[in-house]
Ligand code: ADP
Ligand code: ASP
């Protein structure tokens with residue numbers, strides 16, 4: 373008998389039929405003698421719909437009230453799933469985040485889980501009930517409802533699995549595992565049997581939204597075995613999905629595990645900055661003070677002694693960053709600000725890169741052969757990222773995917 377935490381995402385609970393299918397899967401697990409805690413997301417599209425209602429009233433919604441609103445999506449699905457389970461004769465009970473004491477900090481809309489009191493969950497499990505918990509939400513120390521940021525139900529599931537010392541945390545979604553890249557962009561993408569926490573963290577940080585970054589961080593920190601699987605498979609089908617775990621000795625060391633991309637970034641350049649000590653701080657200080665996170669940064673001194681200073685920010689912060697830079701440009705006596713939000717970042721990720729030179733030049737050659745101009749480059753031990761024009765996203769991802777031999781192996785019959 374095992375204790376399993378299962379999470380079902382928005383598409384997996386997107387209709388009454390899907391919810392009933394999920395209930396069947398859970399019932400089958402229970403019938404094998406396992407104890408199951410289930411975390412669910414809101415029905416697909418619901419969080420966006422609620423967001424639109426809020427912004428129709430307040431373009432920048434009040435963050436406390438936004439959390440009260442957004443958390444309702446998950447409250448609908450826990451109740452419906454508990455009903456579907458009971459209809460199938462499975463004892464079940466639904467709980468909101470607050471009811472199972474998922475305590476977070478007070479950072480509305482992007483709260484972090486600080487503790488979970490598992491007493492109520494344990495009591496229900498001891499009473500042989502399936503426990504259905506609302507993902508994405510918690511309460512702060514004053515009892516205010518908080519939410520964990522988009523994709524946050526993944527983190528609820530991993531945190532519950534850590535708190536309950538579950539045998540495994542299973543993330544059921546609309547794909548049957550983690551692929552070498554998003555299969556929606558490259559249909560030849562291949563499912564990975566295993567990937568390390570480190571690689572998955574890079575993939576998630578660099579834009580692969582199959583798992584929320586914090587969920588991967590949490591799983592790595594508390595060593596929670598994490599598996600991504602499909603919720604659409606028939607109940608009887610045994611799936612292995614993708615296991616995310618620490619690097620094992622027997623693990624094949626792929627050079628490149630995957631390709632991630634991020635369509636949410638925008639690029640800003642302050643041109644003709646006088647080259648003297650402190651300019652980087654004079655530019656990025658006000659940007660940081662405006663609470664804008666900066667990702668990639670490039671600075672290069674030109675022959676005339678002035679420099680161009682380029683960096684990327686999230687597209688949501690693009691307008692605000694531009695306004696901040698207009699002022700900075702005046703203060704510094706720089707020439708002008710240029711801005712471009714039609715860019716994307718494409719990244720190669722793989723722990724095998726550590727011991728191999730030449731991956732970067734191979735990457736640049738593949739992109740050059742497709743006539744793709746690279747606007748920015750950044751590297752770390754296990755990743756190389758480039759910024760290119762948005763129109764090259766699909767071409768770039770597919771060319772790199774095939775150039776590094778990541779496709780599915782095709783069996784040729786004679
Ligand atoms: P859920 O609603 O179940 O949380 P998400 O939409 O958050 O599902 O995550 C699943 C989606 O992640 C897939 O449909 C896929 O398009 C996308 N995705 C991005 N990168 C990858 C990848 N490397 N492997 C698998 N899926 C990926
Ligand atoms: N419903 C939330 C979202 O759409 C949380 C989640 O699905 O994980 O982001």
Ligand code: MG
Nearest residue numbers: 381523581582
């Ligand atoms: Mg998700």
